[in-house]
Amino acid sequence: MFHVKKGIFVKLKHLxxxxxxxxxxxxxxxxxxxxxxxxxxxxxxxxxxLAGTITGIGASSQKAAMDAWTADFVSANSGVTVNYSPxxxxxxREQFLGGNAQFAGSDAHLDEDEAEAAKxxxxxxxxxxxxxxxxxxxxxxxxxxxxxxNLSPETIAKIFKGEIxxxxxxxxxxxxxxxxxxxxxxxxxxRADDSGTTENFVEYLKExxxxxxxxxxxxxxxxxxxxxxxxxxxxxxxxxxxxxxxxGYADASAxxxxxxxxxxxxxxxxxxxxxxxxxxxxxxxxVEGRSEGDLAFDLARDTTESxxxxxxxVSYHVVCSTYQDQNTVDLIKAWEKFxxxxxxxxxxxxxxxxxxxxxxxxxxxxxxxxxxxxAG
Amino acid sequence: MPTSxxxxxxxxxxxxxxxxxxxxxxxxxxxxxxxxxDRIFSAATLIAGILILAILAxxxxxxxxxxxxxxxxxxxxxSAITGGSxxxxxxxxxxxxxxxxxxxxxxxxxxxxxxxxxxxxxxxxRRLAPALGYVIDLLAAIPSVVYGLWxxxxxGNLTGFYIxxxxxxxxxxxxxxxxxxxxxxxxxxxxxxxLVLSIMILPIITSLTREIFLQTPRLQEEAALALxxxxxxxxxxxxxxxxxxxxxxxxxxxxxxxLGETMAVAMILSPGMLTASLLVSGNxxxxxxxxxxxxxxxxxxxxxxxxIGLVLFVITLLVNMAARAIVAKTSVKGS
Numbered sequence: 001m002f003h004v005k006k007g008i009f010v011k012l013k014h015l016x017x018x019x020x021x022x023x024x025x026x027x028x029x030x031x032x033x034x035x036x037x038x039x040x041x042x043x044x045x046x047x048x049x050l051a052g053t054i055t056g057i058g059a060s061s062q063k064a065a066m067d068a069w070t071a072d073f074v075s076a077n078s079g080v081t082v083n084y085s086p087x088x089x090x091x092x093r094e095q096f097l098g099g100n101a102q103f104a105g106s107d108a109h110l111d112e113d114e115a116e117a118a119k120x121x122x123x124x125x126x127x128x129x130x131x132x133x134x135x136x137x138x139x140x141x142x143x144x145x146x147x148x149x150n151l152s153p154e155t156i157a158k159i160f161k162g163e164i165x166x167x168x169x170x171x172x173x174x175x176x177x178x179x180x181x182x183x184x185x186x187x188x189x190x191r192a193d194d195s196g197t198t199e200n201f202v203e204y205l206k207e208x209x210x211x212x213x214x215x216x217x218x219x220x221x222x223x224x225x226x227x228x229x230x231x232x233x234x235x236x237x238x239x240x241x242x243x244x245x246x247x248g249y250a251d252a253s254a255x256x257x258x259x260x261x262x263x264x265x266x267x268x269x270x271x272x273x274x275x276x277x278x279x280x281x282x283x284x285x286x287v288e289g290r291s292e293g294d295l296a297f298d299l300a301r302d303t304t305e306s307x308x309x310x311x312x313x314v315s316y317h318v319v320c321s322t323y324q325d326q327n328t329v330d331l332i333k334a335w336e337k338f339x340x341x342x343x344x345x346x347x348x349x350x351x352x353x354x355x356x357x358x359x360x361x362x363x364x365x366x367x368x369x370x371x372x373x374x375a376g
Numbered sequence: 377m378p379t380s381x382x383x384x385x386x387x388x389x390x391x392x393x394x395x396x397x398x399x400x401x402x403x404x405x406x407x408x409x410x411x412x413x414d415r416i417f418s419a420a421t422l423i424a425g426i427l428i429l430a431i432l433a434x435x436x437x438x439x440x441x442x443x444x445x446x447x448x449x450x451x452x453x454x455s456a457i458t459g460g461s462x463x464x465x466x467x468x469x470x471x472x473x474x475x476x477x478x479x480x481x482x483x484x485x486x487x488x489x490x491x492x493x494x495x496x497x498x499x500x501x502r503r504l505a506p507a508l509g510y511v512i513d514l515l516a517a518i519p520s521v522v523y524g525l526w527x528x529x530x531x532g533n534l535t536g537f538y539i540x541x542x543x544x545x546x547x548x549x550x551x552x553x554x555x556x557x558x559x560x561x562x563x564x565x566x567x568x569x570x571l572v573l574s575i576m577i578l579p580i581i582t583s584l585t586r587e588i589f590l591q592t593p594r595l596q597e598e599a600a601l602a603l604x605x606x607x608x609x610x611x612x613x614x615x616x617x618x619x620x621x622x623x624x625x626x627x628x629x630x631x632x633x634x635l636g637e638t639m640a641v642a643m644i645l646s647p648g649m650l651t652a653s654l655l656v657s658g659n660x661x662x663x664x665x666x667x668x669x670x671x672x673x674x675x676x677x678x679x680x681x682x683x684i685g686l687v688l689f690v691i692t693l694l695v696n697m698a699a700r701a702i703v704a705k706t707s708v709k710g711s
Binding site for chain 1: 528558564646672674
């Protein structure tokens with residue numbers, strides 16, 4: 001979009017001034033109608049003067065959001081190249097700690113050892129990490145005639161363990177007195193591949209459903225619980241859509257017209273919404289024993305905060321507290337500030353269906369980003 | 377070799393009647409004429425031969441080197457490996473799943489392939505045969521991801537058939553329903569994956585056997601017919617014995633494809649624990665396990681996936697060696 005407009009503008013500059021004036025008028029008009037009008041101003045200023053390459057490696061969950069951020073950021077700062085390879089969270093942290101990437105994208109925050117190791121690459125203050133991408137995970141179901149379904153964490157755990165195998169089970173009826181639940185076997189569909197979605201979903205069950213969920217938290221769904229498996233988010237959504245009586249979990253942005261269960265938090269059943277998803281991050285405590293700038297959260301999956309939706313995937317960016325030269329510091333600051341800005345978060349919400357961070361959290365993150373400095 | 381012994385044998389005999397010619401013939405014989413073209417050709421074939429071995433060795437070395445982490449873990453701390461009880465406990469269900477799905481695919485595809493090949497070579501009307509051949513070759517050109525998409529659509533429609541199978545043939549372990557008496561609601565079982573695999577290997581086996589059946593000596597066929605054999609007897613007595621080794625190697629090539637097929641299985645199969653029944657969800661193949669877990673794998677997990685790749689490599693090698701052995705054995709008998 002911007003390139004086209006710029007091209008026209010350059011060509012018109014050589015024409016009569018009046019024509020140029022007209023063109024400017026047209027540009028302003030089209031900019032007003034455009035999706036991200038603010039980008040026009042930045043490129044109009046003839047760039048920020050930033051130049052260089054930012055390399056990031058990490059979670060594939062951020063891929064869609066990252067594409068949007070990269071496109072917007074590069075069109076505003078034409079001298080900058082942002083490379084992000086979605087090799088997985090583990091690979092991202094590993095490469096970042098090996099000094100091969102300037103930032104990492106990770107679905108989990110650094111653990112104790114990794115935070116310690118980060119001090120070797122990033123200086124005494126270690127790494128800064130902050131959430132950039134909050135993606136609500138929907139519990140999607142395919143039941144004809146049932147539009148709204150209330151589920152408690154215990155019921156969800158039992159369904160995915162295979163202990164509740166029919167929709168007319170008493171446990172489901174108790175939470176849905178008004179719904180007409182059919183006598184139909186439940187087909188629980190989980191991810192066949194290793195994924196952050198699964199990891200966050202089972203972590204939720206483990207924390208919210210108590211001892212019921214006795215499997216370890218891992219990116220792979222526990223095989224011993226059985227059930228149907230499908231590859232990727234699309235696979236799960238398709239299988240659930242194709243199978244009457246199926247229930248699965250997937251990125252909220254991908255579930256389309258499937259019904260989405262309301263999840264019991266405290267005494268209420270909370271419907272999935274971006275605000276509800278962002279709220280759970282705000283209600284969560286920070287991981288203890290970390291440096292000032294480390295915004296790693298211990299997600300409160302078992303929160304009783306009203307209106308918070310606890311099944312979310314929170315993906316972080318991990319950056320260094322110090323970098324070797326001023327240029328890199330400027331680049332990283334500009335980039336990460338853009339990512340957590342209102343504009344960046346809205347852009348990700350539009351293209352990846354994520355939940356924008358709350359203004360308070362954005363404020364905290366910006367303070368952290370401001371404290372990034374040159375080493376020594 | 378036989379031709380050179382022949383020339384030396386006939387050489388003196390030919391030279392005997394005309395002594396004047398003798399010395400000339402004997403003088404030029406030891407010096408074989410080597411033209412540049414021959415040198416280039418033999419060098420080129422030599423390089424090609426060495427290259428394929430080098431690539432194979434390179435792949436094996438790469439797999440071995442990358443598997444080192446897993447081998448170390450297996451020795452020092454087997455519980456670190458996925459599943460928690462060592463590498464072999466992790467890999468054997470995958471090996472079984474791979475072999476079972478390939479075997480089913482082969483059992484289903486081979487009779488069909490032979491039938492189609494015989495039909496196009498010996499039974500079909502002259503005009504129809506080439507068209508049929510094109511259609512079969514077209515099946516080979518369809519990308520496996522398309523087969524995967526089709527297989528997912530197919531799976532849902534097979535559930536009725538599976539319920540029927542479980543009802544009447546449930547006493548056979550492979551058709552037994554699950555613990556709660558039901559079969560998979562989605563139909564995405566190992567049997568569905570195997571059936572799609574069988575269609576994927578059908579064109580390879582068909583077009584190879586077709587070419588072989590076309591090579592049957594015309595005289596033998598006509599002799600059989602002249603002796604009063606029916607069309608079927610002629611095929612049984614002259615075409616099939618002649619094509620025996622060819623059928624064996626075509627089948628083995630099909631098996632190789634089935635063993636290594638990744639995308640379609642990964643898309644169709646709902647993987648899980650190893651189960652004897654093919655009608656409930658469960659089981660997994662090596663190639664599909666790698667494809668599904670590779671994107672998020674790092675460190676030891678990555679090494680594990682590469683080592684199961686090594687296992688698949690070894691299985692494929694063994695299958696090919698077995699195929700060679702069968703071909704060598706049957707071709708001696710057949711000729």
